[in-house]
Amino acid sequence: MISFRWEVAAEDGAMLCADAYVPAETGAFPVILTRTPYGKSAFSETAKAWCELGVAFVAQDVRGRYQSGGRWIPYSAEAKDGAATLKALQKASWCNGHIALMGESYGAFTAFSAAQSEIGRKTLSALMTLVPAMGLKKTAFTSDRVFYLGDRLWWDASFGSSRENIEHLFSAVLNKHSSAVFTLPVIDIPTVFPMQLANWRRILENEHNEETLNLESVHQPCLHIGGWYDPFVSHTIHNFKTLRKKEKRQALVIGPWSHEVNRIPAFEILHDQKHAVIPLGSLEHAWLESIWADKLYPFPEILLYVTGADQWIAPEEWPPAGTTDFTLYLREYRLSTDMPVRGENTSSSYTYDPLQPVPSQEYPSKRNEIEKRADVLVFTSAPFVRDIILSGAPAVKLWVSSTAPSTDFIVVITEVFPDGTSVYLTHGHIRTGDEKGGIRPQDVTISMEPRCHKIKNGRRIRLSISSSSFPKYARHLNRNGDQHLQSSPQIAEQTIWHSEHMLSHLKIPIENSLLERCSYEFTPG
Numbered sequence: 001m002i003s004f005r006w007e008v009a010a011e012d013g014a015m016l017c018a019d020a021y022v023p024a025e026t027g028a029f030p031v032i033l034t035r036t037p038y039g040k041s042a043f044s045e046t047a048k049a050w051c052e053l054g055v056a057f058v059a060q061d062v063r064g065r066y067q068s069g070g071r072w073i074p075y076s077a078e079a080k081d082g083a084a085t086l087k088a089l090q091k092a093s094w095c096n097g098h099i100a101l102m103g104e105s106y107g108a109f110t111a112f113s114a115a116q117s118e119i120g121r122k123t124l125s126a127l128m129t130l131v132p133a134m135g136l137k138k139t140a141f142t143s144d145r146v147f148y149l150g151d152r153l154w155w156d157a158s159f160g161s162s163r164e165n166i167e168h169l170f171s172a173v174l175n176k177h178s179s180a181v182f183t184l185p186v187i188d189i190p191t192v193f194p195m196q197l198a199n200w201r202r203i204l205e206n207e208h209n210e211e212t213l214n215l216e217s218v219h220q221p222c223l224h225i226g227g228w229y230d231p232f233v234s235h236t237i238h239n240f241k242t243l244r245k246k247e248k249r250q251a252l253v254i255g256p257w258s259h260e261v262n263r264i265p266a267f268e269i270l271h272d273q274k275h276a277v278i279p280l281g282s283l284e285h286a287w288l289e290s291i292w293a294d295k296l297y298p299f300p301e302i303l304l305y306v307t308g309a310d311q312w313i314a315p316e317e318w319p320p321a322g323t324t325d326f327t328l329y330l331r332e333y334r335l336s337t338d339m340p341v342r343g344e345n346t347s348s349s350y351t352y353d354p355l356q357p358v359p360s361q362e363y364p365s366k367r368n369e370i371e372k373r374a375d376v377l378v379f380t381s382a383p384f385v386r387d388i389i390l391s392g393a394p395a396v397k398l399w400v401s402s403t404a405p406s407t408d409f410i411v412v413i414t415e416v417f418p419d420g421t422s423v424y425l426t427h428g429h430i431r432t433g434d435e436k437g438g439i440r441p442q443d444v445t446i447s448m449e450p451r452c453h454k455i456k457n458g459r460r461i462r463l464s465i466s467s468s469s470f471p472k473y474a475r476h477l478n479r480n481g482d483q484h485l486q487s488s489p490q491i492a493e494q495t496i497w498h499s500e501h502m503l504s505h506l507k508i509p510i511e512n513s514l515l516e517r518c519s520y521e522f523t524p525g
Contacts, residue, residue, distance in 0.1 A: 001051040003044075006058065008088040010081050014070030018060035018085075021047035022094045029056040030098035030292055031089060032128075035082060035110040037065045037074070037159060053285055056094055060085060062110060066164055074160050074199055075109065075136040079212050082114025090123050098292045100126040105232075105259065108132035109213060112239075116217035126291045127222040128284055130261050131230045132239060135213055139232070140203045142473075144431045146408065147484060149181065150360065150471035151231065152203060153189070161198035169195065181471045184487040204484045215242050221249035223287045225280075227257030228307060228451055229265055229363060234393075237318060237450060251287060251297070252318065253280075254452070255305045258363075267364040269423055272310050278522050300520060306389065308415075308454035313518040319392035319450075320514060325507040326388065328381055328461075330398075330498035335381040335463060335506060346499035350375045352407065352467035352478065354489035360472035367414050367422050367464070377465040377496060380416060383458050392509030393450040394426060396463065399502035401441045404478035404492035406433030408467050411446050413506075415453075416460040425461075426451050429473065434480055441497055454515070463506055467494055 006020040019040050023029055032055055034043060040059035047057035063081055064072025082101075089095055101124060103111035108129035114120045115127055133139045140152050153174075158167035173195055174180075180193040187204050190197040222243055226236030233254065244250040256273055258265045262280045264273050283299055290297035300314035315321070328335035332345045340346070352375055361367055371378050396411050410429050414422040428448035433439045455461065468475055477489040498504040 001048055003047070008060070008085050010063065010070065010077075010084050012070070014063055015068065016060055016063065016081055016085060017067035017069075018058050019043070019047070020094075021051050021057045023051045023054055023056065025054075028094055028096035029054060030100070030288070031056045031058060031092075031095045032100045032102050032288075033058045033060070033085065033089060034102045034104075034107055035060045035062050035078070035085065035114070036103070036107045037062045037072070038106070038165060039066050049281060055288070058089065064163065072163065074106070075212065078110045078113040079117055082110055083117035083119045086114055086117070086119045086123055090119075097123075099124055100128065100288055102128045103132075104130040104261065105133045109134055112215065112218055113213055115220055116214060121219060124220055126288055127218075127220050128225070128287065129222060129239070130225040131227060131232055131259050132235050133232060134235050134239075136199070136203060138235070142429055144429075146429055146431055146476075147186065147204070147474040148231075148472065149186065149474040153181065153193070153197070153471075156197045156199050156203075157193070157195040161196040166195075184477075184489070186474050186484040206482070215239060218243060219247055221247055221291055223251045223253070223284065225253045225261055227255055227259070227261060228305070229256070229258040229267075231259065234449060241318070249291065251299070251301050253283065253303045256307050265364075269364050269366060275310050275312065275522075276305065278312075303520060304452050306452050306454055306515065308456065309515060311515055312520045312522070313452070313514050314520040315514065315518045319509055320511045320518070322513065323391050323509045323511040326510045328506045328508070330379050330463070330496065330504040330506070332498075333379060335379045335461065339503060340498055340500050342500055346502070347495050347497045348377050349493060349495045350377055350466070351491060352494050353491045354468065354475040354477050357468035357470035357475050358410075358466045360469045362412070362424060362427050362469060362472060364424055367412065367424055368420070371414075371422055371462070371464055373466075375466055375468075378462060379464075380462045381460045383418075383460050384455060385457065387457050387512065388455050388508075388510050389512050389514050390425070390451050390453045390455060390508055391511040391514060394428075394448045394506065394508045395445055396428070396448070396504070396506045397443055397445050398465070398504045399441055399443050399497035400432065400439065401495045401497065402433065402439040402478075402492050404433065404438060404490065405435045405480050406431070406476070407439065407478050407492055407494065408432075408473070408476040409444065409446065409494070410466050410469050410473075411448065412464045413448065414462045414464065415455055416462050418458055422462055425453060427469075429469075431476065441495075441502065443502070452514075461508070465496055467492070
């Protein structure tokens with residue numbers, strides 16, 4: 001392998017610096033390009049592995065990061081800088097014209113951004129994107145504009161505001177200044193948190209709407225890789241399904257991973273994951289060979305790990321064919337297959353105080369202590385008499401009312417073991433209201449994060465309902481208007497209605513034959 005520094009002049013003259021790795025043999029080679037804000041030097045071992053397969057590898061620092069020139073403004077210049085890099089790569093003597101873009105997290109955004117450019121459509125043959133962080137706003141907000149406060153504080157302080165990563169400083173600073181996350185209004189957190197937050201106002205102020213990625217402009221074959229515990233798993237699935245409508249050569253792999261792909265997550269509660277790590281390098285190489293050399297792709301187009309079963313499946317589509325909704329109705333403290341009847345309690349209430357928020361815990365962990373709180377409603381099913389396979393995105397329809405004009409509702413599904421341990425499975429969030437007085441009884445539908453999970457015979461499921469999950473989400477202050485500009489919270493009485501006329505219910509998509517019908521095993525070696 002031969003490695004060397006490779007520089008590209010961007011459209012405005014800024015020099016973009018890369019490390020290029022080329023097989024030692026004489027000639028031109030197919031090339032994988034990755035553009036990253038996390039430091040190009042981290043890819044040396046990856047590059048070595050590709051060079052041994054006869055593929056050149058280029059890792060480039062994005063504008064303003066590490067050795068690349070220009071100013072670092074996250075998500076702002078990747079389309080133009082990616083296009084300039086592709087033009088230069090096309091002319092390189094060691095490139096044979098076969099070019100693939102590869103990107104993980106922010107790098108997936110850079111890959112899609114370059115792919116949508118004119119030069120990308122002409123020269124790029126394939127993409128491989130992992131746990132995609134799809135834009136400044138899309139990584140910062142839910143679909144109804146609820147702010148991911150904790151995650152964005154970490155990212156902007158650790159990566160978004162400096163030339164090099166300073167993540168190693170973040171935990172100690174946050175521990176020392178933990179009260180900063182409670183600052184109101186939220187937009188003023190940079191005035192009290194002692195690390196630079198260069199993008200905070202750019203993220204929060206409505207006039208800054210700088211999304212530059214249009215997925216409809218991407219037409220290349222793409223291998224989409226994600227994890228069930230990754231915060232962007234919905235983006236991974238959305239990207240796959242969107243691009244598959246235009247270019248059939250799309251592949252999807254979702255493992256039992258968090259944001260670090262092909263590693264067993266360090267969640268204490270998880271066990272029995274012997275098959276969690278797969279020969280991902282072989283799969284990626286086979287994907288590119290199927291496009292560059294017109295070879296048969298030897299893996300299924302869709303590969304999904306079933307958590308709770310330690311098994312992979314290969315359905316033909318997602319959600320899988322044959323999936324049906326299993327409906328459970330909210331009754332008094334329980335989930336039942338039977339609807340409420342006349343005469344029983346028709347509602348459950350709790351008090352939401354934004355100054356005493358429910359702590360965040362949306363990852364596989366025990367939630368029993370949270371479920372004991374007075375501001376969390378809990379509804380539990382009877383034990384299941386057979387195994388069920390959750391296979392899709394659960395949704396709950398709630399009839400709600402509130403003394404606040406606007407507020408949030410957060411739902412969490414847990415799996416309850418025979419010993420009573422309640423373990424997180426998935427969650428959803430909705431913002432509702434905008435009435436002058438309080439919110440009158442109305443129905444809302446909350447979609448949750450998708451999962452493929454086996455719930456074993458004898459276990460139960462639990463639905464918990466609250467109005468906060470802090471600091472994962474910025475708190476709703478129970479007032480109308482932009483929550484990030486407000487500083488005066490008010491307490492609200494929240495009511496969930498569950499009567500024969502207001503049927504609050506949970507729908508769980510299940511397909512119980514998946515393990516037998518779609519089972520897949522990776523060949524050893």
